[in-house]
Amino acid sequence: MSLDLGDALQTFFAESRSLLQEMEEGLLRLETAPDDTEAINAVFRAAHTIKGSSGLFGLDDIVAFTHKAENVLDRVRNNELALSEGLIGLLLGCRDHIERLLDITAEGVEMDADTRQQGEALASQLSQCMGQSASTLPAETETPLQSLGGGRMVGDTWHISLRFGRDVLKNGMDPLSFIRYLGTLGEIVHLTTLNDALPAAAEMDPECCYLGFEIRLRSEADKARIEGVFDFVRDDCQLHILPPGSRVADYINLIEALPENNTRLGEILVACGAVTQRELDESLALQACESEHRESAQPLGEILVERQIVQPELVGAALSKQKEARHRQSQEARLVRVHADKLDELINLVGELVIAGAGATLLAQRQGGSAMQEATALISRLVEEIRDGALRLRMVQIGETFSRFQRVVRDVSKELGKDIELVITGAETELDKSVVEKIGDPLTHLVRNSMDHGIEPAEVRAANGKPIKGKLKLNAYHDSGSIVIEVGDDGGGLNRDKILQKAVERGIVAPNQNLTDREIYNLIFEAGFSTADQVSNLSGRGVGMDVVRRNIEALRGTVELDSAPGEGTTVRIRLPLTLAIIDGFLVGVGDSAYVVPLEMVLECVELSDADRQALAHRAYVNMRGEVLPFVRLRDHFEVAGNGSRRENIVVVHYGGHKAGLVVDQLMGEFQTVIKPLGEMFSRVKGISGSTILGTGEVALILDVPSLVQQAAAREAGLNEEAGRTCSADRETASIQ
Amino acid sequence: MELSSERHENRLRVHAAGEMTIYSAAELKPALLEAMGQSDEIEIDLSSVSEMDTSGVQLLMLMKREAVAAGKAMTLSGHSPAVLEVFELLGLGGWFGDPQVLPADATGRAA
Numbered sequence: 001m002s003l004d005l006g007d008a009l010q011t012f013f014a015e016s017r018s019l020l021q022e023m024e025e026g027l028l029r030l031e032t033a034p035d036d037t038e039a040i041n042a043v044f045r046a047a048h049t050i051k052g053s054s055g056l057f058g059l060d061d062i063v064a065f066t067h068k069a070e071n072v073l074d075r076v077r078n079n080e081l082a083l084s085e086g087l088i089g090l091l092l093g094c095r096d097h098i099e100r101l102l103d104i105t106a107e108g109v110e111m112d113a114d115t116r117q118q119g120e121a122l123a124s125q126l127s128q129c130m131g132q133s134a135s136t137l138p139a140e141t142e143t144p145l146q147s148l149g150g151g152r153m154v155g156d157t158w159h160i161s162l163r164f165g166r167d168v169l170k171n172g173m174d175p176l177s178f179i180r181y182l183g184t185l186g187e188i189v190h191l192t193t194l195n196d197a198l199p200a201a202a203e204m205d206p207e208c209c210y211l212g213f214e215i216r217l218r219s220e221a222d223k224a225r226i227e228g229v230f231d232f233v234r235d236d237c238q239l240h241i242l243p244p245g246s247r248v249a250d251y252i253n254l255i256e257a258l259p260e261n262n263t264r265l266g267e268i269l270v271a272c273g274a275v276t277q278r279e280l281d282e283s284l285a286l287q288a289c290e291s292e293h294r295e296s297a298q299p300l301g302e303i304l305v306e307r308q309i310v311q312p313e314l315v316g317a318a319l320s321k322q323k324e325a326r327h328r329q330s331q332e333a334r335l336v337r338v339h340a341d342k343l344d345e346l347i348n349l350v351g352e353l354v355i356a357g358a359g360a361t362l363l364a365q366r367q368g369g370s371a372m373q374e375a376t377a378l379i380s381r382l383v384e385e386i387r388d389g390a391l392r393l394r395m396v397q398i399g400e401t402f403s404r405f406q407r408v409v410r411d412v413s414k415e416l417g418k419d420i421e422l423v424i425t426g427a428e429t430e431l432d433k434s435v436v437e438k439i440g441d442p443l444t445h446l447v448r449n450s451m452d453h454g455i456e457p458a459e460v461r462a463a464n465g466k467p468i469k470g471k472l473k474l475n476a477y478h479d480s481g482s483i484v485i486e487v488g489d490d491g492g493g494l495n496r497d498k499i500l501q502k503a504v505e506r507g508i509v510a511p512n513q514n515l516t517d518r519e520i521y522n523l524i525f526e527a528g529f530s531t532a533d534q535v536s537n538l539s540g541r542g543v544g545m546d547v548v549r550r551n552i553e554a555l556r557g558t559v560e561l562d563s564a565p566g567e568g569t570t571v572r573i574r575l576p577l578t579l580a581i582i583d584g585f586l587v588g589v590g591d592s593a594y595v596v597p598l599e600m601v602l603e604c605v606e607l608s609d610a611d612r613q614a615l616a617h618r619a620y621v622n623m624r625g626e627v628l629p630f631v632r633l634r635d636h637f638e639v640a641g642n643g644s645r646r647e648n649i650v651v652v653h654y655g656g657h658k659a660g661l662v663v664d665q666l667m668g669e670f671q672t673v674i675k676p677l678g679e680m681f682s683r684v685k686g687i688s689g690s691t692i693l694g695t696g697e698v699a700l701i702l703d704v705p706s707l708v709q710q711a712a713a714r715e716a717g718l719n720e721e722a723g724r725t726c727s728a729d730r731e732t733a734s735i736q
Numbered sequence: 737m738e739l740s741s742e743r744h745e746n747r748l749r750v751h752a753a754g755e756m757t758i759y760s761a762a763e764l765k766p767a768l769l770e771a772m773g774q775s776d777e778i779e780i781d782l783s784s785v786s787e788m789d790t791s792g793v794q795l796l797m798l799m800k801r802e803a804v805a806a807g808k809a810m811t812l813s814g815h816s817p818a819v820l821e822v823f824e825l826l827g828l829g830g831w832f833g834d835p836q837v838l839p840a841d842a843t844g845r846a847a
Contacts, residue, residue, distance in 0.1 A: 164790075169758045174789045179825060191827045195797045201769055204798055206761035211794055213826070 008172055011337070012053050013106050019046040020102075021400075023095050027088055028406050034083045043091070044073040050098060055181030056173070056232055061111065062101045063184060065119055068126045069094040081129060090125050092407075097122055157189060157244055158226060159251070159269075160215040161258060163197075165236035166208040173233055175209060182229050186219020192268050196260045212260070214268050340433065343394050350383075350390045351673035357383045358671065358694035384671065391432070395577075398476045398485070399427030401436055405447055409472060412451045419458065419469045420451055426476035431483045431577055438555055439485070439575065442548040446487040446571050447472065449545075454491035454569050464566065466490070473570075482557075482599075483577055488570035494521050494563040521561045521569075525549040556688055558654075558705055584672035584691070586699065587650060588665035590639040593699035595672050595691055600704045602651040602658065604666055612647060619714050621649070621660060629711035630660030636686060636707075652704050659711035661702070674701060686710070739767050741774075748775035753784035756792030756819075764792075768799055776808045783814030788822045800832060 026043040029036055047070045054062035069091065075081040097119055104111055160182070164175045182188065194212035198204060219226070223241055230239050240254050255265045357380050364376040402424045413420040455461075455470035462468055473488040496517055503509045503523045515523075525545050552559045557575035576582070584595035605623075607615070615621060620629045630649060633639070649660040674689040681687065688703035737760035741750045750771050756764065772778055780796070796812065803810035812834045815823065820836060823829050829836055 169761075169789075169791050174758070176790050176793075176822060176825065183825075188825075191825070193793075193797075193826045193828055193831065195794070195801065198794070198798055198801065201798060201802050204765070206765040206791060206795055207758060209790055209794065211790060211797075 009057060012057060013102060014337075016050050016053065016102055017099075019050055020095055020099050022046045024092065024407055025403065027092050027095065028410060030083055031085065031088050031410070037077075040073070040077050040083075044070065044077050047073055047098075051184075052181070052228060052231070055184060055229075056177055058177050058180070059101075059105055061119075062098065062105070063181070065094070065101065065123065066098055067184060068123050069098070072126050072129050075130065087129060090122070090129070094122050094126065158186075158217045158219060159240075159242040159246070159254075160217055160226065161212070161238075161240040161242075161254060162215065162230075163212040163238040163259065164209045164233065165238075166205075166210070168209045168233055168236045170207055171233075171236060173236075175211065175213075175233075175237075178229060178233065179213065179215070182215065182217060182226070185221040185226060185229065186217050188215060189218050190214075190216040194260060194268070212258075214265075338393075343390075343433075347390050347394065350387050353383055354387055354671045354673050355692050355694070359696070360694070362694035380671075387671065392430075394433045395430040396433050396436055397427060398429050398431060398436065398483075399424070401440060401443070402427050402474050402476070404440070405443070405474060408444060408447055409451065412448055413470075416452060417457075418451065418455060420455055421469055421471055423471055423473045424475075425473070429476040429478060429483060431575065435483075435555060435575055435577075438551070439573075442551045442559075442573070443474075443485070443487065445544055445548050446573075447474075450487055450489040450491065450569065450571075454489035456492050460492070464492075478577070479574070482574045485573040485575070486570055487573075488568060490568040493565040493567055493569055494524070494561075496520050496563075496565070499523055518560075518562070521563050524561070525559060556703075556705075582672050582674065582701075584670045584701065585650070586667035586670040586693075587633075587648075587661070587663040588667055589633045589637065589663050590641050592637070592639060593667065593693060593697065594633065594663070595670065595699050595701045596650060596652060596661065597701070597704060598669060600652045600654055602653050605649050605651065607647045607649055607662065615662075619711075623651070623660070626658075628658060628660050629714055630662055631707050631711050632662040633702075634662070634664070652708065654705050654708045657708045657712050659708045661707065672699075672701065737764055739764070739771070741771055743775070746775060747777045747779060749779045749781060751781045751784065753786075755787040756785050756795070757787055757789045758791045761791040761795060765795055765798075768795065769802070772799060772803060772806075772808065772810070778803065778808065779811045779813055781814045782812055782819045783816050785816045785819050788818050793822055793826065793828065796832070797828075 023043050023046040026039040026046070029039045030043070033039070047066055051063055051066040051070055054066065072081065072087075072091070076083055076087075081087070097115075100115055101111070101119075104115065162175075162178075168175060179188070179191070192214045194214065195210065197210040197212060199210070204210070217226070223243060226241055227239070230237060238258075240257060242250055242254060251269055255269070258265055357376075361376045361380055364372045405424075406422055409420055409422040450472055451470075455472070456464070456466075458468045461470065471490045473486065473490075475486040475488070477484055500509070500515070500520050500523075503520070503526070504511050508523060508526050509515065525548070549559050552573055552575070555575055557573060559571060559573050561569065561571050563569040583598040585598045585601045587594050587596060611621070615630075620627050622628075628651065647662055647664060648666050649662050650666070651658060651660050653659075670693075672691045675691055677684075677687065677690055686703050686707050687700045689701040691699050691701055693699050737752065737754040737756065739750055739752055741748055743749070748771060750768070752764075754760070768780075780799070785792075800810055812832055815834075815836050823832070823836070
């Protein structure tokens with residue numbers, strides 16, 4: 001069956017992925033609490049639903065494989081199979097395999113030999129769990145026979161009457177795939193195709209479905225499961241299911257309820273062995289006789305009541321299934337699935353709106369009418385709210401990303417033979433989806449590093465008097481317009497001397513350079529560190545750390561590291577909440593305008609003439625007794641022209657450092673839509689993007705982190721000088 | 737879906753190739769009916785049908801019924817594996833009443 005990668009299939013992929021996620025969570029929960037029936041049910045449900053939906057799309061590979069896993073899960077659910085650690089491992093493997101099969105289908109490529117082999121290996125392991133060798137026939141017909149209550153006999157035959165709605169084909173569903181899938185629940189003993197509804201050739205619409213089916217199914221599935229097969233067409237088909245052992249009267253009622261000619265249906269039922277000719281004749285006669293006495297046909301409700309008497313448990317099952325479906329529907333109603341592209345488009349538009357709004361405000365200010373200004377002020381407030389709302393739409397909790405690491409931690413700790421526990425805090429912290437997507441890889445790297453090289457082996461931990469179980473912490477919180485993500489371990493910490501020695505060897509620092517511990521630890525993010533010839537403890541930690549830093553810097557974030565010998569290491573990633581829009585503070589230098597992200601601005605101070613003269617020879621100012629390094633933007637960006645008569649200093653902070661930016665003009669707050677800079681400007685330091693002002697001019701967005709770093713580095717250099725002259729305080733210009 | 741036909745005396749042989757699915761049903765129906773109008777004896781060669789869904793089966797059933805009603809002979813031949821699978825699933829082999837050549841490894845119920 002060729003695949004039509006339509007919307008339905010995409011939905012199927014998305015849903016299956018989230019089901020697989022549930023499955024993984026359930027299995028991991030079962031690892032600590034093997035008796036958690038809710039978790040077992042959740043895992044089973046996930047597998048079952050994936051199987052069901054892939055059956056609908058004719059994805060036979062997935063159906064076949066998932067079916068095997070489901071059988072094992074079914075036995076676990078019925079307490080016939082104990083859930084050992086090995087079995088959980090196997091089931092996790094199966095989950096991964098299903099994911100791979102999904103990926104293969106989504107990419108539309110053929111299954112490669114490796115995957116096939118892996119699938120077979122897993123399947124044979126599963127069969128072993130079922131107490132079967134892999135060579136037996138497909139499990140659906142071979143599962144051990146068992147009575148499931150209700151006094152129902154094993155191998156009984158269900159009768160299913162199916163009349164599909166006219167539009168089922170147009171809705172993208174093929175009745176054949178439902179029947180195929182029904183076949184996986186048991187054996188289709190007999191199937192009669194009814195074409196009675198086919199109109200005359202001229203009126204027949206070839207894209208409508210006119211066929212009906214009478215099916216005899218031998219299966220051990222319960223009614224809810226058989227009904228479940230038709231979940232997707234529930235509204236689009238007429239479905240009657242008669243359980244095994246139904247009375248003849250029930251079949252008569254069925255005949256009445258179906259659209260076709262009664263006699264013909266009777267013949268079909270006889271033909272497929274549901275009733276005998278004699279039973280049919282007698283009942284039909286009885287029915288005819290009865291209906292003469294009654295004014296109207298037996299109402300549907302009574303038929304149901306009658307049925308209820310026969311099989312109350314089935315009705316109960318059907319009702320609870322319905323209730324469940326309704327509950328699911330009401331939950332779905334509160335969530336809307338929106339294509340991410342649409343959201344991006346909306347946010348782009350809001351960005352344009354912000355720019356256009358700024359233009360209108362500017363015009364209003366120039367023209368000066370107070371009513372006009374009031375109106376634009378209101379509009380800009382609303383635009384601001386829309387902007388925040390639109391960005392919130394794209395905000396997702398980081399918890400989902402974090403919980404993925406449960407699995408990573410489990411697998412890696414097994415691999416390394418270490419006992420490590422993952423502690424997650426701040427899972428509800430929200431950040432932009434576009435950031436979340438890009439943070440996964442660096443985080444995985446950091447987590448693996450911490451487990452591999454941070455947390456010591458059990459013997460070492462025991463010798464150092466630490467609990468044997470290692471702890472890995474993932475934490476997230478908001479801090480001044482950024483999100484901070486911490487990856488911490490309670491391992492041995494970094495070896496300061498070794499790092500320093502290595503840094504000197506590699507020529508990253510000069511041998512006599514004076515560095516704080518923190519600066520030394522952060523050296524492992526330097527590019528030169530990730531080379532071969534690793535030394536034990538810090539070896540792996542250096543590998544790829546520069547890649548982590550590069551990835552994070554590409555997101556306009558920073559990464560730093562704290563470590564205490566014997567107590568552990570914490571890597572702190574700081575990221576902007578969103579990549580699209582920021583509140584900016586507009587400053588002017590000469591004729592150009594620059595934007596400073598508002599959340600980084602601490603205060604603005606005017607520089608007096610005296611200060612300016614004093615500052616001409618120094619790169620720091622005395623800020624109420626504090627040494628404040630600064631960058632003169634005019635010099636930094638080599639703006640042409642003489643300095644203006646007055647200058648201001650904007651105090652910014654980032655990641656624990658403060659610095660001043662000397663500018664000519666303060667122009668106030670400004671909402672800024674970030675436009676990325678072209679490749680050409682990627683080497684220009686101190687600029688992170690550009691934006692368009694209300695006047696249509698371009699303003700550059702300052703890369704405060706790099707400017708602060710630059711200022712701090714210069715301060716460090718000058719501090720030594722200042723220390724030598726011993727008279728820094730007196731000479732430092734004072735600022736009120 | 738491509739239809740080509742050749743005439744052997746009274747018999748019109750229609751060769752159907754490609755997908756007999758909902759995607760081609762709309763064009764297939766008038767084409768088949770037209771072919772039927774041209775001859776009293778029609779044979780539909782299914783050997784090149786790569787895929788068949790409900791709409792395809794349904795069309796064949798319609799053709800068969802129309803043919804019988806008009807007193808014409810309609811036969812199906814050369815059932816491709818895709819067709820055989822569907823016929824077997826729906827128990828239609830006997831309904832059409834045409835000889836089918838089952839592939840050697842087919843273990844399914846003989847219709």
